[in-house]
Amino acid sequence: MAGSYLDRQLNIADYALSGFIRRLGRNSVVVFIFALVIFMVASFSLTTTSLKHSASRLLTTVPDITVQQMSAGRQAALSVTVIEKLDGIFGIRSMEPRVWGYYFDENNGANYTVIGHANFSDKARIAGLGIDFLPALKLDADADPAVLGRGVRENLELGERRTFSLFRPDLSVQSFITVGTFSAETSMVTDDLIIMDLDSARELFGLGPDDITDLLVDVANPLEIDTIADKIGERLAGVRVVTSERIKKTYRVAFGWRSGFGLACLFGAVAAFFIFAWDKASGLTPAQQQEVAILKALGWHTEDVITLRFWESLIISALAFCLGYLGAWMHLLFFDGILFRPLLLGWSVLKPPLSLVPVFSFADLLLIFSLSVLPYLAATVIPAWQSATIRPDSVI
Numbered sequence: 001m002a003g004s005y006l007d008r009q010l011n012i013a014d015y016a017l018s019g020f021i022r023r024l025g026r027n028s029v030v031v032f033i034f035a036l037v038i039f040m041v042a043s044f045s046l047t048t049t050s051l052k053h054s055a056s057r058l059l060t061t062v063p064d065i066t067v068q069q070m071s072a073g074r075q076a077a078l079s080v081t082v083i084e085k086l087d088g089i090f091g092i093r094s095m096e097p098r099v100w101g102y103y104f105d106e107n108n109g110a111n112y113t114v115i116g117h118a119n120f121s122d123k124a125r126i127a128g129l130g131i132d133f134l135p136a137l138k139l140d141a142d143a144d145p146a147v148l149g150r151g152v153r154e155n156l157e158l159g160e161r162r163t164f165s166l167f168r169p170d171l172s173v174q175s176f177i178t179v180g181t182f183s184a185e186t187s188m189v190t191d192d193l194i195i196m197d198l199d200s201a202r203e204l205f206g207l208g209p210d211d212i213t214d215l216l217v218d219v220a221n222p223l224e225i226d227t228i229a230d231k232i233g234e235r236l237a238g239v240r241v242v243t244s245e246r247i248k249k250t251y252r253v254a255f256g257w258r259s260g261f262g263l264a265c266l267f268g269a270v271a272a273f274f275i276f277a278w279d280k281a282s283g284l285t286p287a288q289q290q291e292v293a294i295l296k297a298l299g300w301h302t303e304d305v306i307t308l309r310f311w312e313s314l315i316i317s318a319l320a321f322c323l324g325y326l327g328a329w330m331h332l333l334f335f336d337g338i339l340f341r342p343l344l345l346g347w348s349v350l351k352p353p354l355s356l357v358p359v360f361s362f363a364d365l366l367l368i369f370s371l372s373v374l375p376y377l378a379a380t381v382i383p384a385w386q387s388a389t390i391r392p393d394s395v396i
Contacts, residue, residue, distance in 0.1 A: 012304065016311035019291075031320045038324025038372045039331070045364045046328050047337035053359045063096075064225050065217035066242045067232055077211040078239075085235055086217075091228050093220040097212040099201035103166060103194070110155050114194045116201020120145070143177040144200040151191035153181060169206040176200075313380040317373045325368065332358045 020027050069078035080097050099116035143163055148156075156164050162178040182190035196204075202211060217232070219225050229241045295305060331337060 009307070012307050013311045016308055016315060019308075020312060020315050027316060031316055031323070034316065034320035034372070034376065035323040035327065038321055038368065039327040041371055042325050042328035042368045043331045043337065044340050045368055046332050046358050047340045049359050049361055049364055050332060050337065062244045062247050063216040064219040064222070064244050065229050065232065066247075067215040067217060067236065068213065068240045068242070070238055070240050075213065075240075077207060078213065078215065080210045080212050082215060082236055086215075086232060089228060089231050089235070091220055091224045092217055094218045096216040096218075097198065098216055099198055099205065099207065099211075099213050101201075101205050101213060103204070105155070105166075108155055111192065112152055112194050113192050114196070114201055114204060116196055116198040116204075118198045120195065120197040143175040144196055144203075145179040146176040146194055146196040146200070147180040147182065148178055149182050149190045149193040150184065150187055152194055153178070166204060168204060174200075174204055309380060310377070313377055317376050321369065321373055324372075325365075329358050 067078070067082070069076045083095050083097070086092065086095060097118050099114075101114055103112045103114045104110075105112060148158075158164060158178070163175060164178070165173045165175050168174055176196065182193065198212075199209075201207075202209065217228070219228055225243050225245070229243050233239060233241045295308075331339065
């Protein structure tokens with residue numbers, strides 16, 4: 001019994017495949033449009049997943065705890081003397097003062113992220129940031145050393161030069177000399193970044209000799225990060241204590257709402273295709289109506305015709321899904337997600353030259369399948385039933 005049922009299904013599927021080939025021109029239009037819709041949805045999903053994966057890999061270098069002073073809901077300068085107040089907390093391995101801020105370059109309209117490190121002169125300490133140090137050069141006494149992101153270097157049009165200048169708040173000029181460049185692997189978070197000595201950053205932003213913007217805390221036991229963060233908040237009034245997990249969560253949320261916004265924009269295209277699919281499935285040509293009538297006259301039952309329409313829809317959706325999903329992978333591998341990357345990466349003038357690698361996720365595959373194939377099959381159910389109830393004597 002089971003064997004006969006399987007043979008019957010295989011025969012109907014074979015007939016559906018031959019019918020697909022006979023009407024190749026008409027079906028190719030549906031497959032192409034369906035594959036294009038799946039390509040858009042899959043490309044957006046794969047680009048989002050790839051960016052999340054890249055961000056989580058790069059954010060492993062963020063400090064365990066970041067302490068910032070808040071005033072009237074905005075970040076304010078923090079005195080370096082707070083280190084003395086936190087010395088007695090057990091579990092803190094090290095504390096590093098830092099200055100960071102945004103520098104607007106009026107010449108080209110770009111914002112640079114400037115970070116001043118207390119241990120900038122210690123190459124071993126900052127080597128984990130992914131820096132390609134340039135050959136040693138006799139430093140100019142009037143120029144401060146700095147490490148540039150690749151986007152900053154291109155934006156400043158340095159070429160082979162290693163020196164550049166930036167304006168201080170009082171419009172005086174501060175000179176710098178490039179001692180290193182961030183590697184391409186970290187471009188997602190370092191493309192617009194300039195790292196320099198702590199005092200140089202203070203001078204560039206016009207801060208006092210004891211002022212810092214935040215304090216980086218390294219914790220010996222990762223399981224005690226939240227506990228130590230609470231103790232820091234109790235000892236220092238008006239501070240914001242940010243843990244590494246919260247920073248990673250912020251990146252995930254940022255990519256999440258942007259991807260959700262993008263999928264919502266694509267929903268209109270998906271809905272339009274399903275309307276198109278309904279119309280195509282409902283509008284049977286006279287030749288198709290005659291075919292159904294002949295099949296029923298030869299002994300086919302209504303459920304057989306419905307099964308035939310199901311196999312036809314399944315062949316179309318499977319072929320379109322494979323083409324669309326394969327096209328989405330090629331879009332990421334060879335074109336670095338150029339269609340949707342600007343939306344997901346934000347507003348910055350300096351766009352990181354990322355080389356995205358697709359990351360396979362069964363959840364993403366199921367989401368794409370659920371948003372495309374299942375609604376298409378559902379959209380063809382009623383038209384399939386309508387075509388199966390045609391009376392042979394009304395057509396032949």
